[in-house]
Amino acid sequence: MLAVLRLTGASTREHKENINTKDVNVKMSATRDEGEEEEKTCSRICPSAEPDSPASQSNSDFSHPVYKEIAVANGHINRMSKDDLRIKLSELKLDTRGVKDVMKKRLKSHYKKQKLLQSTTEGGATDTYYDYICVVDFEATCEEDIPPDFLHEIIEFPMVLVSTHTLEIVDSFQEYVKPQLNPELSDFCVKLTGITQKMVDDADPFPEVLQRVVVWLQERELGTKYKYAILTDGAWDMSKFLNIQCRLSDIRYPQFAKKWINIRKSYGNFYKVPRTQTKLSTMLEKLGLKYEGRPHSGLDDSRNISRIALRMLKDGCQLRVNERMHAGQLLSVPSSDPVEERRQPPQQESSGHVVSTPHMI
Template sequence: MEEHKENIQVIDVNAKMSNAKEEEKEKPCSRICPDAESAPQTPPSQSNSDFSHPVYKEIALANGHINRMSKEELRIKLSELKLDTRGVKDVMKKRLKSHYKKQKLMQSAAEGGPTDTYYDYICVVDFEATCEEDNPSDFLHEIIEFPMALINTHTLQIVDTFQAYVKPELNPQLSDFCIKLTGITQVGRHNLCVKALKKVSKIVDEADPFPEVLRQVVAWLQERELGTKYKYAILTDGAWDMSKFLNIQCRISRIRYPQFAKKWINIRKSYGNFYKVPRAQTKLSTMLEKLGMKYEGRPHCGLDDSRNIARIAVRMLQDGCQLRVNERMHGGQLLSVPSSGPVEGAPPPHNPHSRD
């Protein structure tokens, strides 16, 4: 639902977007992936004196040289280093800077100097939900697909996926627009046939209700020892999945909002801050294009969307971005997580609790 999310009108269910404009106002977070063109800021795990280390002067000098390189010079140097040569000039420039930064910090770490840290795993979530072409102001979106793609940040690979359909409670009959948008039943040249419509109805009708699907999600996360043995974080394409869809769904299902989903990485914020591009250039299709990649699979299929978002996240990690939690839910409100905060992983997942 990536292209449709920004047009969705949602009733206020104590999920007031009090800081909706905060994302646009937020300055690029150089602390996440400091660009040594300017004086580096202090990360939460280091003291001010750490940046007096000579390694940061070396990084700054390398960045200055890279800034003066042409696109062809960047491509040649990346090729020599056996790095990806795809993407626009700014992406290649950032990739080369991050490579040198990573090499210098690895050498520094071996000598007892500063280094970077990552989550062990990042779990990408991209819900599909019920919708209408012109959503009335009181329309409540229900999750109909719960997909996840799991990234191992050490191997930089998508190592596992999860997918479950969900039976909606308030609007069990999907609208034609919703079916077309999700792509679940698209056939031929974007035409829908009666047989296809019946197929989707069967999938939805035979699916488990949301509380049961959430239990399956929790079991899947627990089996992979996320939050216990391994440090992990949730990642989404924007703020809507958690602050709107999951928040509303939990109220409809009369269960409490899960603790493990109260903080997440908004990849649009991370992408914009890291590559220093405006919000208008952080849509899924645009991010893929700017990174020299193409969408793989069927657009608006939640699992395929999750996989493609994960591909962007992997590329950003390869380019040296330390993806970290930057948004959270608190008291039913969407808030930004300051970059000065500690890099915390999501808590161990637990089965849903009733609101009654």
């Protein structure tokens, strides 16, 4: 039986913001073997965000004198007041927004980058693991009083494309999805998400929308020419919503969504804050940012999550995949895992047609 999300008088976003991802190790009882060769239509043409390769990065020599200089600079920054930090950031023409700990991290990252560039020991904090980051934040069917057997269906599929080189949002995708199990949206769902009954009635079922997502990724040469990773606000979107939706639609879980960056983990680890301070609204507030758009709009949520990711990249954070799905179960990806490179796969057959799949593993 499918594991289901139980909400009582709460939105899907509120539940995602309060869930402890340690408890989201969902194993679907009827999940197919990950090594199974026979795949459904969508998975046969899905580009992999991170193709397999033995590539790895070399470890820095921390005995180099430059690291002593960095440690001394960090100690000085730790003793600075909030006003001192703001003045120094202003002098360096860096962002002065955010709480004290955020400003300290920003200044430390700046000095580390400068010292490493000067010493030519390594590329510094501006080195990136991916060319692009695709931010995804689904909206799903919901009710004010959720019955125990209620299954959430994705009704909005947004994707925001962030360039890690230009540090800006460069493109976006959005489509609404027609739910099949519960085609009538509740008044609570319409009010919460702003998605009307007509929007979903005029939309296509999930498999067709997913096909267009894949084409969108392929047209931007993601997974072939450019390395990229999916990024989400928590584990819930992939480990629950997408996982359940694929089973409801009788399609294989897409290859490109098997690994992703959970920005809550990245934010907490980078700024050294507890998980309770990694809600979307809290992260924006601590970074000195305000929510832009309509809350619970999948596209607007994705754009605001992208703004957090961009702020983190500018502050020197190297965002990396930290979660993955395997056999229907959510697993952590160690930060020490090597970054994977692109590789070209052969053509695959799909629904009686030969489909060129330049991004799929």
